[in-house]
Amino acid sequence: MEYKVRFANPAKQYADHREEFIKAFDDTLSRGAIVNKEELWKFEEDFAKFVGVKYGIGVNSGTSALDVALQAAGIGQGDEVITVAHTFIASISSIYLAGATPVLVDVGQDFNMDTRLLEKAITPKTKAIMPVHLNGRLCDMEVIMDIAKRKGLIVIEDAAQSLGASMKMADGAAQSAGSFGVAGCFSLYWAKALGGFGGSGMITTNDPAIAEKARLMRYNGENREDRHFYYHAHNFLMDNLQAALLQVKFKYFPQWLQRRKEIAELYHQGLGGVAQVQVPHFGDPRFSDIYTNYVIRAERRDELAKFLQEQGVETMISWGTPTYKEPVFVQGGMPRLVSAGGDVHPPAGGLPETEKICREVLSFPMYPELTLEQVQYVIEQVKGFYAQ
Ligand SMILES: Cc1ncc(COP(=O)(O)O)c(C=O)c1O
Known part of the structure; x- marks a missing residue:
């Protein structure tokens, strides 16, 4: 099918900066700088500075970042970690893979951890909270950090x-995702x-001990200076070439973020008046969102997605099934689920907001290379669908 508006368009971003990518590729490989070299160290340093922390540790995925960070922070058997059900499975799996037990709380209107449920979820075994900053919006870290400190x-x-x-x-100062906890x-x-x-x-931290342990754990547990092995661990190292290419993109990142906010504003304005649609505008001036995903809540969501597909607009549903209804939980045992009304027990019950979100969410195309005309086209199609 020939889309008028693709959900993502990595080829366009590559084409826009092709010469720079080729130069970075050639410079790096011509020097034979393959593994754990200057490009990685420089990218880690710049990334940490951007987030506002002391250390950055490059790994090969966000999943590996979670796995290493939890273990480097000392999470293990017997510990409970509170997170949300409305997230990518890796958030929850990393807790199991560390040997600990997840406790899942419901989310609020902004798709993030409902902080009113946190204290209810805490038990004598609770060791950590894992807020998930979904779609490019922070959880309310003021509340979460206060509870964490008190408990x-x-x-x-x-x-x-x-x-x-x-x-x-x-205190009025802006603070970035990944700089609040012991690790991001x-x-x-x-x-x-x-x-x-x-x-x-990438893992970010201000704690030198966690940084050191994470650095070893991402690379087979080996201390590259004394060449001894201190942990049983995986090889999760970020490739040096990947770091070199990411560094090219990083230069443009602030302007890409600006463009995302402009596109979000266009969507907000275009769709804000459509009664059947809830746009992700949560009206709290403390938050500066980056719209990694532009996620609406829509009446007749599945029909809308099908209609948009027919009009050449590619969309995505993240996620249509609550995590705790995935086979891995249904077959492997259910974690504790905490809702505003108390603990719930599938299949008789589920987390109300999480379940509702799964029925209503639809992610729209969102990337800096989108044209004004494309955004306008998506808006017109949505309006056209509900006007039928
Ligand atoms: C909330 C969340 N956590 C963890 C991950 C895992 O990251 P990766 O896909 O890089 O392993 C993702 C990826 O989509 C995510 O959205």
Whole structure:
């Protein structure tokens, strides 16, 4: 099918900066700089600076970032980690893979952790909170950090979707995703706001001990200076070439973020008056969202998605099934699920907002290379669908 508006368009971004990518590729490989070299170290340093932390540790995916960060932060058997059900499976799987137990709370209108449920979810075994900053918007970190401090819990942020998102804290200063907790975990998967050519990720931290342990754990547990092995670990290292190519993109990242915000504003304005659609505009001036995904809530969502497809607009549903209804949970055991009304137990019950979101969400094309005409076309098609 020939789309008028693709959901993503990595070829266009490549074409726009082709000469620079080829130069970075050639410079790196001509020097034989293949593994753990200057390009990686420089990208880690620049990334950490951008987030506002001391250390960046490059890995090969956001999933690896979560796996390494949890283990480097000391999460293990017997610990409970509170996160959300409305997230990519990797957030939850990383908790199991560390040997710990996830506790899943419902989300709020902004698709993020409903912080009113946090205290209800805490038990004597709780060791950490994992807020997931979904779609390019921070969770309310003011509340989460306050609860964590009072209860003696650590915070590990799943910032996979939110590089560059920030919120103004009580002192008026803006603080970025990945700089609040003991560690931040980013995905640099190709479709993210900053994405490599394939998979990639980054861990951020201000804690030198976590940085050191994560650096060893991402590379077979080996200390590259004394050449001894300190942990049983995977090889999750970010490729040096990937870092060199990401560095090319990173230069443009601030202007790409600006463009995303402009496109979001166009969608907001165009769709804000459509009664059957809820746009992701949450009206809290403390938050600066980066719109990694532009996610609406729509009446007759599946019919709308089908109509848009017929009109040549590619959309995506993330996600149509609550995580806890995936076979891995249904067959392998259900985690504790905490809702506003108390604990719920599928299949008799589910997390109300999570379930509703799964029925209503639709992600629209969102990338800096979209033209004004394309955004306008999507808006007109949505209006046309509901006018029928
Ligand atoms: C919230 C969240 N966490 C973790 C990940 C895992 O990142 P990756 O795909 O780079 O492994 C993703 C990826 O989409 C994500 O959206």
